Amino acid sequence: xxxxxxxxxxxxxxxxxxxxxxxxxxxxxxxxxxxxxxxxxxxxxxxxxxxxxxxxxxxxxxxxxxxxxxxxxxxxxxxxxxxxxxxxxxxxxxxxxxxxxxx
Amino acid sequence: xxxxxxxxxxxxxxxxxxxxxxxxxxxxxxxxxxxxxxxxxxxxxxxxxxxxxxxxxxxxxxxxxxxxxxxxxxxxxxxxxxxxxxxxxxxxxxxxxxxxxxxxxxxxxxxxxx
Numbered sequence: 001x002x003x004x005x006x007x008x009x010x011x012x013x014x015x016x017x018x019x020x021x022x023x024x025x026x027x028x029x030x031x032x033x034x035x036x037x038x039x040x041x042x043x044x045x046x047x048x049x050x051x052x053x054x055x056x057x058x059x060x061x062x063x064x065x066x067x068x069x070x071x072x073x074x075x076x077x078x079x080x081x082x083x084x085x086x087x088x089x090x091x092x093x094x095x096x097x098x099x100x101x102x103x
Numbered sequence: 104x105x106x107x108x109x110x111x112x113x114x115x116x117x118x119x120x121x122x123x124x125x126x127x128x129x130x131x132x133x134x135x136x137x138x139x140x141x142x143x144x145x146x147x148x149x150x151x152x153x154x155x156x157x158x159x160x161x162x163x164x165x166x167x168x169x170x171x172x173x174x175x176x177x178x179x180x181x182x183x184x185x186x187x188x189x190x191x192x193x194x195x196x197x198x199x200x201x202x203x204x205x206x207x208x209x210x211x212x213x214x215x216x217x
Contacts, residue, residue, distance in 0.1 A: 002108045002194050004108060004110050004194055005108055078112065081112045081189060081192075082112070082114075084142075085112070085114050085187060085189065086114070088138060088139055089114060089116050089185070089187065091137065091138035091139075092118075092125075092128055092129060092138040092185075093116075093118060094137075094138070095128040095134045095137055095138045096118055096120045096124055096125060096128040098128075098134075099124060099127060099128055099134070100120070100124070
């Protein structure tokens with residue numbers, strides 16, 4: 001699985017959104033979801049395997065936080081397509097206007 | 104080597120024009136030449152045309168597996184909604200390698216602390 005595939009899942013995206021606000025314990029994360037605690041743990045494991053989320057132990061708790069590096073990489077990749085097609089779709093709008101003027 | 108994953112990106116635009124007008128601007132050869140131009144290193148091959156609704160083409164960029172670009176139009180009152188989906192794009196090399204490195208480093212960490 002890739003970081004993209006990992007983020008294709010809505011629960012995992014929601015976990016990432018939650019961690020944008022700051023570090024959370026496994027229990028705090030699980031409390032946000034109707035899914036069972038083991039279910040949430042599985043999602044956290046996938047996110048860790050893809051390098052999107054880091055975990056550290058604090059006493060008996062495990063605290064999770066975001067690793068921004070893969071997200072930044074993902075955004076750079078996306079920007080290439082976003083910039084390209086956004087420019088083209090703007091140009092298409094210009095063509096629609098031109099067509100109206102020429103009618 | 105593991106099979107590489109595929110990704111897609113989707114853009115939605117609303118143009119204040121009829122579907123017919125948007126379709127003309129989208130596909131008229133002169134107009135198409137102006138808005139799309141000739142993207143460097145890309146060969147475009149039309150796959151499907153459903154006049155007024157769907158335009159789909161292969162997007163063959165040098166050195167990459169062909170991907171797919173699809174435009175769909177639908178009327179929305181006085182306006183037209185255009186959905187552009189660029190799909191079957193090879194998943195970025197960087198993303199896969201970051202995950203691989205991260206796993207490798209974690210295994211290394213495990214070995215050190217064993």
